[in-house]
Structure formats: C-alpha cells, structure tokens
Amino acid sequence: MSDQLHFTRQTLLAASDLIQEAGTSAGFDLMVQRLELERWVPSGSDLSVSKKRVVFNKALLEHAERVFWAREGQMTLGEAVVREAVRLMSSPARYAEQSQLERCLARDGFTVSWDAGDCGQGNPPWLRRSLPRNVDLAAGDDQVHRHLKDFGFSRSCGHLDQAIDAHTRGDWAAANAQIRTFLESLILEIATRIAAAYLPGNPSLNNGFQALAKCGFLSESRSEWNQDGKGMLNGLLKMLHSDGSHKGLSDEDHSTLRLHLALVTARTLLSRLANNE
Structure with a gap:
C-alpha cells in the first residue's frame, strides 16, 4: 500500500x-x-x-x-x-x-x-x-505531541488528548469542543512564548493573533490572519465555532475533518516555532 x-x-x-x-x-x-x-x-x-x-x-x-x-x-x-x-x-x-x-x-x-x-x-x-500518500496524519500527530511537550505547552497538549479521546469514544460534541479549545490554547501559548510584549493582561484569542502578527510570526500579507476576519486562521476558528455538521457530512465525518484540520494547522505553527527558535 x-x-x-x-x-x-x-x-x-x-x-x-x-x-x-x-x-x-x-x-x-x-x-x-x-x-x-x-x-x-x-x-x-x-x-x-x-x-x-x-x-x-x-x-x-x-x-x-x-x-x-x-x-x-x-x-x-x-x-x-x-x-x-x-x-x-x-x-x-x-x-x-x-x-x-x-x-x-x-x-x-x-x-x-x-x-x-x-x-x-x-x-x-x-x-x-482515505487521504493522499503524502498526508501522513499519524506522523503529524506524533510530531505535534512532540513539539507540545518540548515547548512545555501542557494546557494545549491536554486539550488535544481530550479531543482525541472523545473522538475515539464517538462523543462528537465533546471532541469538537476540545479541538476548538486546543487551537485557541495553542495560539495563546505561542503568543505568550514569543510575543508577550504585545499581550495585555488576561489576553483574548484575538489579542494572541494580533501579537503574533505584530512580531511577524503570522503573515497578514499571505492572509494567514487578518484584522478584517478574512484570513485562513480567522475562517478556521469560525468553522470550529459552528454548531452541527456540514451539509452532506455525518457528525463523525465533520468531527474527523475538524481534527484533521486542527492537526495540520498545529503542525505547521509548531514547526515554524521550532525553526524560528
């Protein structure tokens, strides 16, 4: 195969x-x-x-x-x-x-x-x-966990583990909630690590995005994140906040889609962080 x-x-x-x-x-x-x-x-x-x-x-x-x-x-x-x-x-x-x-x-x-x-x-x-050969999700999952542990992002790691556990049980609502919380936590933990000077006390998710854009970690010119809400990460987080599954997808399919997107995104952000440091 x-x-x-x-x-x-x-x-x-x-x-x-x-x-x-x-x-x-x-x-x-x-x-x-x-x-x-x-x-x-x-x-x-x-x-x-x-x-x-x-x-x-x-x-x-x-x-x-x-x-x-x-x-x-x-x-x-x-x-x-x-x-x-x-x-x-x-x-x-x-x-x-x-x-x-x-x-x-x-x-x-x-x-x-x-x-x-x-x-x-x-x-x-x-x-x-079910995916192309060059999309190795298992290796991506391992790499994400490795980076989370190396950077000490224990809160994000905990949310990811809970998401995977809920997905394995077939508890789609719990899995979706933890997937969303995982990415939100990851953005804030990365921002706290490399862009703390741009963060207010008790920062929101949007504060985290703004800080990462100001320090150059996220590119507004490539529409990774935008103030107008039309960037890739803006759209992803909006989708993760939506209720119910997409038309034509079962709850399981939609939850799996969310998890795949979260893992690919997290892998990209964590690899970028590792390379920059």
Missing part, C-alpha cells in the same frame, strides 16, 4: 483491543508467531489472552516501526497488527471495539472498505487510504 504505513499509539492499542475481543486464545498465539514476537510474548494455556496482551502491547509499542515480511509483504509491525485486526472485522460490526478502531483509523487517514473498488484482491475487508 505504501513504502511503510504509520499509525498512532491509540490506533495500535485499539487494534489490540479488537484482536482480544474477536479472536481466540489459539488464534492469538498463532498471530504472535506470524508477527515474530515469540521472544517477548508467551504462548500456551498457562496465561489468559488478557495477560498475554499486556506483554504484547508493550512489545508492539516498542517495536511498532520494525520492518519485517508479513502476510501481505514487507511492512512495519504496527501495520501488520492493524491488518490482523481488520481481518477480524465484520459487517455489521459485532463488537464495540471494531467501531473504536474504525474511528482511530479514520483519524489516521485510513478507512475500511467492504467493496472491491481499486483493491479487488483477496477477500474483504480491505484497509485503504
């Missing part, structure tokens, strides 16, 4: 959840062998699958980027585990864990298809990209 696919921690753990719920003990042991994890994960009937999975998850997260030859070809361990979970899916879903995994995959830029379409080989379901 790609040189290598990358998935977020939440997606890998959601795949593991579905594997435990939908699989069998013997099937779990066979999967461990297919994934070449025998050196870390015990097999046999002495331990329950739930106890084996504690060890399995640790090995998975530590070695998710290890490349090896799996059933479908050469890929990372993380991708192989996701594919193992996708093979256990059904239509309609029999387990809540399947819906949670599908939401995590959507957040990473993937979908599960039951129609042949362009895939056409083997039997459904198929794991397919």
